Amino acid sequence: MAEEWKAKPALPAPILETGIGGWLARNLFSSPGNSCLTLLGLALLYWSVPPVLHWAVFAANWLGDTRSACDAGLPGVKSGACWVFIKVRLGVFIYGFYPEAERWRVDFTFLLLAANLFPLLAPLLFRSLGRQLLLALVTVFAVLFLYGAVPAGVALVLLFLPVLLVWLSQRVAEFAGGGTFLLPALASCFLGALAAGLFLKLFFAGEAMVPISLFVALLLALLLFTRRLGVTAWRWFLLATLYPLIAWLALLGGAFSLPLVETHFWGGLSLTLVVAGCGMLTALPIGVLLALGRRSQLPVINTLCVSFIEFVRGVPLVSVLFMASVMFPLLLPENVNFDKLLRALVGIAFFYAAYMAEVIRGGLQAIPRGQYEAAEALGWTYWKMMGLIILPQALRLVIPGLANNFLSLLKDTTLVAVIGLLDLLGIAKAAMADVQWLGFTREAYLFAGLVFWVFCFAISRYSVYLEKKYHTSYQ
Amino acid sequence: MNSAAGGEPIIDIVGVNKWFGDFHVLKDINLQVARGEKLVICGPSGSGKSTLIRCINRLEIHQKGRITVDGIELSNDVKRIDQVRREVGMLFQNFNLFPHMTVLENLTLSPVWIRKMPLHAARKLAFQYLERVKIPELADKYPGQCSGGQQQRVAIARCLCMNPKVMLFDEPTSALDPEMIKEVLDVMVDLANSGMTMLCVTHEMGFARTVADRVVFMDAGEIVEENDPETFFNHPRFDRTQLFLSQIISH
Ligand SMILES: Nc1ncnc2c1ncn2[C@@H]1O[C@H](COP(=O)(O)OP(=O)(O)OP(=O)(O)O)[C@@H](O)[C@H]1O
Ligand SMILES: [Mg+2]
Numbered sequence: 001m002a003e004e005w006k007a008k009p010a011l012p013a014p015i016l017e018t019g020i021g022g023w024l025a026r027n028l029f030s031s032p033g034n035s036c037l038t039l040l041g042l043a044l045l046y047w048s049v050p051p052v053l054h055w056a057v058f059a060a061n062w063l064g065d066t067r068s069a070c071d072a073g074l075p076g077v078k079s080g081a082c083w084v085f086i087k088v089r090l091g092v093f094i095y096g097f098y099p100e101a102e103r104w105r106v107d108f109t110f111l112l113l114a115a116n117l118f119p120l121l122a123p124l125l126f127r128s129l130g131r132q133l134l135l136a137l138v139t140v141f142a143v144l145f146l147y148g149a150v151p152a153g154v155a156l157v158l159l160f161l162p163v164l165l166v167w168l169s170q171r172v173a174e175f176a177g178g179g180t181f182l183l184p185a186l187a188s189c190f191l192g193a194l195a196a197g198l199f200l201k202l203f204f205a206g207e208a209m210v211p212i213s214l215f216v217a218l219l220l221a222l223l224l225f226t227r228r229l230g231v232t233a234w235r236w237f238l239l240a241t242l243y244p245l246i247a248w249l250a251l252l253g254g255a256f257s258l259p260l261v262e263t264h265f266w267g268g269l270s271l272t273l274v275v276a277g278c279g280m281l282t283a284l285p286i287g288v289l290l291a292l293g294r295r296s297q298l299p300v301i302n303t304l305c306v307s308f309i310e311f312v313r314g315v316p317l318v319s320v321l322f323m324a325s326v327m328f329p330l331l332l333p334e335n336v337n338f339d340k341l342l343r344a345l346v347g348i349a350f351f352y353a354a355y356m357a358e359v360i361r362g363g364l365q366a367i368p369r370g371q372y373e374a375a376e377a378l379g380w381t382y383w384k385m386m387g388l389i390i391l392p393q394a395l396r397l398v399i400p401g402l403a404n405n406f407l408s409l410l411k412d413t414t415l416v417a418v419i420g421l422l423d424l425l426g427i428a429k430a431a432m433a434d435v436q437w438l439g440f441t442r443e444a445y446l447f448a449g450l451v452f453w454v455f456c457f458a459i460s461r462y463s464v465y466l467e468k469k470y471h472t473s474y475q
Numbered sequence: 476m477n478s479a480a481g482g483e484p485i486i487d488i489v490g491v492n493k494w495f496g497d498f499h500v501l502k503d504i505n506l507q508v509a510r511g512e513k514l515v516i517c518g519p520s521g522s523g524k525s526t527l528i529r530c531i532n533r534l535e536i537h538q539k540g541r542i543t544v545d546g547i548e549l550s551n552d553v554k555r556i557d558q559v560r561r562e563v564g565m566l567f568q569n570f571n572l573f574p575h576m577t578v579l580e581n582l583t584l585s586p587v588w589i590r591k592m593p594l595h596a597a598r599k600l601a602f603q604y605l606e607r608v609k610i611p612e613l614a615d616k617y618p619g620q621c622s623g624g625q626q627q628r629v630a631i632a633r634c635l636c637m638n639p640k641v642m643l644f645d646e647p648t649s650a651l652d653p654e655m656i657k658e659v660l661d662v663m664v665d666l667a668n669s670g671m672t673m674l675c676v677t678h679e680m681g682f683a684r685t686v687a688d689r690v691v692f693m694d695a696g697e698i699v700e701e702n703d704p705e706t707f708f709n710h711p712r713f714d715r716t717q718l719f720l721s722q723i724i725s726h
Binding site: 173228368370371373374375376377378379380381384388389392393396470 | 564
């Protein structure tokens with residue numbers, strides 16, 4: 001008979017290994033040199049943090065809404081920062097020179113964006129359809145309560161359409177049963193677009209007829225030809241098509257009895273977000289196409305993509321913006337007037353697309369040959385294979401690089417100042433020049449910096465979240 | 476049963492030549508495979524075995540000769556390549572599962588997107604084949620969480636979900652540990668018994684002996700000899716074959 005083997009009991013770790021003492025000893029005072037550095041660091045913190053806190057918080061002026069609240073020498077005025085200055089101008093910082101009576105349109109646009117984007121960005125939180133519908137319902141009621149019936153109707157369409165479309169596409173799939181009906185499907189796309197156009201023509205004097213009809217045609221085509229899209233895919237589709245249409249109509253106006261607010265009235269944080277949002281939404285897909293083009297075997301496409309990327313990477317963004325602003329009008333016919341903001345958007349989108357293309361190409365190169373071969377052997381064709389098998393893997397690999405691009409895109413929106421658009425930083429500078437409020441440069445810069453930091457930090461944390469999410473699912 | 480004497484061969488390779496640059500990989504290959512036949516291809520490294528079977532589903536392009544699969548001749552015509560790939564499934568040495576999807580998604584993706592099958596039907600099919608390769612419990616795991624043998628069995632199930640008439644195996648067990656080799660070979664034997672047409676590049680001589688209808692030996696881009704396993708292993712015609720067999724068996 002063999003002897004019985006017994007494991008030794010586990011003993012508690014030595015005192016210095018655990019607890020606060022252990023942590024301190026290991027991390028801060030592990031050697032005389034490190035101890036010196038720790039003390040030096042503490043001294044530095046002691047020397048720098050309290051004065052800043054004192055200026056920005058404890059001795060700051062928070063109350064009041066006139067210049068006199070911050071006039072040194074007056075009774076009750078403290079020696080620190082003057083946040084009254086920011087408070088008084090908060091509206092301008094956020095909306096620029098957008099007319100006060102119309103500012104709700106900006107709020108509405110961003111509220112709608114949040115409600116559309118949230119289930120996409122936090123899919124784990126909104127896995128159940130019930131929660132998605134709840135969010136949509138709450139949003140619609142909030143819009144109804146805040147802005148009235150028509151905006152609520154728009155929100156209703158945008159937020160509930162994905163669910164309806166999934167249901168519809170299932171019905172279509174059942175009806176078609178695997179067969180293809182090219183002509184009837186094309187005909188219904190055409191008729192749908194025509195109907196939408198006619199409806200607008202009859203009831204709204206044909207306002208925004210062309211884009212809305214185009215959208216309806218695209219929607220029907222997608223519905224009838226790809227019968228396999230889920231709620232998430234439809235949401236992305238609407239975010240990329242219908243939402244920009246709504247945002248454009250709501251912000252610019254001049255249709256559906258909304259007064260026109262031309263783009264030179266736009267400014268501040270909302271302009272920053274419009275430019276950054278459009279830039280991100282357009283630069284990524286263009287970047288993907290450029291990356292694929294650069295890896296293409298077809299010489300014409302390849303050469304075009306390579307020269308575009310190399311050209312754009314060789315010039316500074318400021319000059320691209322100048323070119324977009326000054327050169328474009330020269331190339332276009334006389335009477336076509338391209339909006340200045342639109343020109344800046346195009347410039348930024350293509351500039352960042354070139355950078356993202358190179359990042360994405362790096363990801364594509366990391367996908368083993370075998371993935372392509374397995375897909376091809378299963379009968380996949382190029383675009384489907386890229387969209388569902390190769391790109392999802394490649395993009396996951398390059399999340400850190402893309403996050404980098406997104407961050408610098410957000411910060412580079414400040415450069416639209418060179419073509420005369422006032423983003424958040426531009427508005428801050430304009431506010432400093434106000435003769436009523438001279439001398440509050442520090443507050444204005446600090447506020448603008450803080451707002452940028454909040455958005456950048458959010459992007460950065462979100463990229464970390466994405467990385468973790470995909471990493472854990474791989475191994 | 477032997478060769479393509481009776482009935483139309485499902486794969487007909489006539490006078491195929493292929494070059495990689497100046498390098499002549501396949502030299503005047505002639506090979507017919509009958510419906511339901513199991514063919515084992517062996518030969519030393521670099522002899523062109525992989526290249527030959529990859530020509531059959533056009534992962535490689537041959538420059539001379541004619542390859543016909545189930546009556547469809549391969550050419551640059553994309554439609555025909557598509558048709559042939561519908562009939563032919565392929566297994567790889569390193570599995571090539573899609574790592575960003577669960578096992579179940581790996582199995583359902585192609586039927587849904589390529590065959591336009593409704594999702595619930597595709598799922599049913601997937602579970603049916605997972606049962607058959609004996610790993611239904613892995614459906615929600617990612618490939619990275621499965622062992623090599625399990626991954627190769629998933630790859631087999633993924634092929635079967637596309638309902639192929641012919642299956643090509645390129646050294647399906649050579650990246651596996653010995654105990655995993657058996658589980659994959661068991662599935663392959665089961666598949667062979669079900670009547671699938673199989674072309675299998677492998678060094679598993681036990682598998683060749685028991686399952687193959689015919690063994691093809693290649694060297695330097697040529698088919699040196701082909702025979703039924705009994706004759707092939709016991710009375711090889713050429714000294715080159717004998718040398719190869721003695722090397723393989725001494726291992
Ligand atoms: N894409 C390629 N470009 C150039 N040469 C290649 C290419 N693929 C294979 N070769 C060469 O062709 C020859 C045959 O390759 P193949 O992969 O068909 O051999 P194999 O018989 O499968 O060998 P192994 O047992 O090592 O897999 C080898 O010498 C190889 O170096
Ligand atoms: Mg090989």
